[in-house]
Amino acid sequence: MKAVVIGCGRVGSAVAIQLASDGWDVTAVDEAEHALARLGGGWRGGFVVGHGMDIEILDRAGLADADAAIVATDGDNTNIVIGQVVQKRYGIDCVVVRVLDPLRADFYAKRGLRTICPTQTAISFLLEAVRACDVRPREATGAS
Amino acid sequence: MYVVVAGGGKVGANITRSLLDMGHEVTLVEQRRDKIEQLEAEFGHVAMLGDATEITVLERAGIARPPDLVLAVTGDDEDNLIISQIAKEGYGVPKAIARVNDPRNQQHFDLLGITQTVCATSGILGLVEHEVPEHGLVRLLELRREGLEVVEVQITGDSPAAGKRVAGLSLPDGSRLVAVMRRGTAEIATGETVVRPGDQVVAILKPGLEDRLRKALVG
Numbered sequence: 001m002k003a004v005v006i007g008c009g010r011v012g013s014a015v016a017i018q019l020a021s022d023g024w025d026v027t028a029v030d031e032a033e034h035a036l037a038r039l040g041g042g043w044r045g046g047f048v049v050g051h052g053m054d055i056e057i058l059d060r061a062g063l064a065d066a067d068a069a070i071v072a073t074d075g076d077n078t079n080i081v082i083g084q085v086v087q088k089r090y091g092i093d094c095v096v097v098r099v100l101d102p103l104r105a106d107f108y109a110k111r112g113l114r115t116i117c118p119t120q121t122a123i124s125f126l127l128e129a130v131r132a133c134d135v136r137p138r139e140a141t142g143a144s
Numbered sequence: 145m146y147v148v149v150a151g152g153g154k155v156g157a158n159i160t161r162s163l164l165d166m167g168h169e170v171t172l173v174e175q176r177r178d179k180i181e182q183l184e185a186e187f188g189h190v191a192m193l194g195d196a197t198e199i200t201v202l203e204r205a206g207i208a209r210p211p212d213l214v215l216a217v218t219g220d221d222e223d224n225l226i227i228s229q230i231a232k233e234g235y236g237v238p239k240a241i242a243r244v245n246d247p248r249n250q251q252h253f254d255l256l257g258i259t260q261t262v263c264a265t266s267g268i269l270g271l272v273e274h275e276v277p278e279h280g281l282v283r284l285l286e287l288r289r290e291g292l293e294v295v296e297v298q299i300t301g302d303s304p305a306a307g308k309r310v311a312g313l314s315l316p317d318g319s320r321l322v323a324v325m326r327r328g329t330a331e332i333a334t335g336e337t338v339v340r341p342g343d344q345v346v347a348i349l350k351p352g353l354e355d356r357l358r359k360a361l362v363g
Contacts, residue, residue, distance in 0.1 A: 053222070053249060077197050077222040081252060088255050103199040104226070107234060 002066045004029065006052040006082055007073030011098060011118075013038035015070050020045050024068075027061045052082040055089075068094040076101050083113050146211040148173065150196035150227045151218030152183045155243060159215060160187060171205045197226045199234075210237045217243040221252070228258045259289045280362045281354055284346070294348050295357070296325075301341040303362040311335030316356040319349035 001024050005016040008030035016039060020026045027046030028039060036047050050057030052073060063069065069086045071079045076099050083097035096114045099105035105117035145168050149156050152174030160172045164187070172187060173196040174180050183191035194201035196218070207214075207230075214231040216224035224242040231237040244250050244263035253261050274282050285294040299306055305313055310321050310333050323330050323346040324337055330346070331337070339345060339361075349357055 053252065055248075055251065075222065077220070077226045081222045081225050081256070084256050085252050101198065104197070107199065107230065111233065 001025065001068070002027075002062060003068040003070065004058075004061045004063050004066045005070045005072065006058075006061075006086075007071060007079070007098075008035040008038055008047075009072065009074060010038070012070065012072040015072065016045065017043075027066075029057060029061050052078065053085075058086065058090075063090045063092065066090065066092055068092065068096075070096050072098040076104055080104065080108055080113070080115075083108075083115075087113065145169070145213060146206065146209060147171075147213045147215065148196075148202070148205050148207060148211045148231075149215045149217065150224075151216070151243070152176075152179055152191065153217070153219055155217045156215070157183060157186075159217065160190065164190065171211075173201060173205050197223050197230070199230065202227075202230060202235075207231060207235045207237070210235045212238060214240040215243075216240060219245055221245050221249040225249075225253060225256060225258055228253075229256065232258075254288065281358045286351075288351075291350055292348060293351055293354075294346065295354065297345050297347065297358065297361050299339055299341055299343045299345060299362065303339075303341070305339045305345075305361045306341045308339055309335065310337045310339065313339070313360060315347070315360050316349075316353045319347055319353050319357050321345055321347045 003019050003024045003026050005012045005026060006029045008016065008028040012028065016026050016028045027048060029048045029050065029052055031051050033049050048057055048061045052058065063086060069092055071083045073079055079097045079099060083095050086092055087095045096116055099108065099115045099117055100119050102117050102120045105115040105120065109115045147163055147168055147170050149160050149170060149172045152172050156172060160170050163170045170190050172183060172191045173194055174183055174191065175195040180191060180193045192205055194204065196202060214227065214237050216227040218224055221244060228240040228242045231240045241260045241262060242253060242258050244253060244261045247263050247266045250261065250263060270283060280298060282296045283293060284296055313321065315321060321333050324333050324339060325344040345361065347357060
């Protein structure tokens with residue numbers, strides 16, 4: 001199984017490392033050459049320097065025969081565009097895209113893009129954590 | 145008509161001014177704080193601060209009415225693409241025109257269904273080609289969505305087409321020679337028209353046949 005991770009920041013690099021250790025053949029793409037360092041010294045997967053909007057870079061990353069693509073650059077709109085291009089151009093079904101804005105994540109999820117919204121996840125977990133504290137209403141004492 | 149203009153740089157500001165002069169209703173969305181003051185000074189309430197790729201911002205700009213036209217003319221191609229998609233697919237805006245800053249991104253707009261685009265770089269390049277027809281073939285008109293092009297080709301003395309009747313040319317299927325320009329006058333080509341050195345011929349063709357057409361006409 002081959003996966004291409006576009007955007008090799010904190011999130012992308014961790015996903016790449018985990019997938020590789022799960023047995024995937026992984027290639028990471030990032031504009032910055034120093035992003036390779038995030039993959040660690042023992043990285044055996046591929047690494048391509050360039051922008052994910054550049055078809056030549058996507059071709060070089062091997063999307064033509066990839067089974068999955070993960071798009072996690074630091075720009076929502078860039079991720080949404082790259083995700084759709086990868087989906088349509090290379091016919092890859094498993095394209096997951098990080099989108100920080102919950103509204104845009106929802107809009108594109110309804111249009112068939114697998115969007116992951118860390119903001120929405122944080123909201124849910126924070127609410128859950130507060131509810132789990134099981135705080136009781138204070139009794140009215142009259143003086144506060 | 146009601147128009148939402150996304151991006152208040154040189155392009156957006158000038159379009160807004162023209163549309164207002166023509167009597168249209170406009171909302172201009174600009175996200176840079178240093179720019180918005182200047183725009184507010186000129187356009188007043190027409191100018192609005194915000195990131196036009198955010199759905200809440202678009203809604204404040206009246207995207208749900210919906211506008212008759214959305215112009216996505218920011219300096220960022222991804223933003224322009226997203227704005228056009230949200231406008232058309234999310235709110236049923238009948239017409240969205242997107243600016244393409246980097247001509248290499250044109251294919252992404254095409255692939256994602258944003259058919260109405262304007263690219264200044266490609267436009268200028270087209271003019272350069274017209275002045276300096278390096279490849280012997282000048283694109284006069286490109287109907288991208290419809291899949292048709294109109295090109296002009298300069299015939300020289302050593303062109304294989306020179307001296308032949310139009311009916312005798314072996315042009316690729318999907319192309320047709322429609323006119324011959326000679327000494328500043330254009331004539332509709334028939335099968336009997338003879339192509340001469342110095343002529344400029346105009347042909348219509350399906351995109352992708354440029355090289356074969358060029359070979360057939362000028363070698």
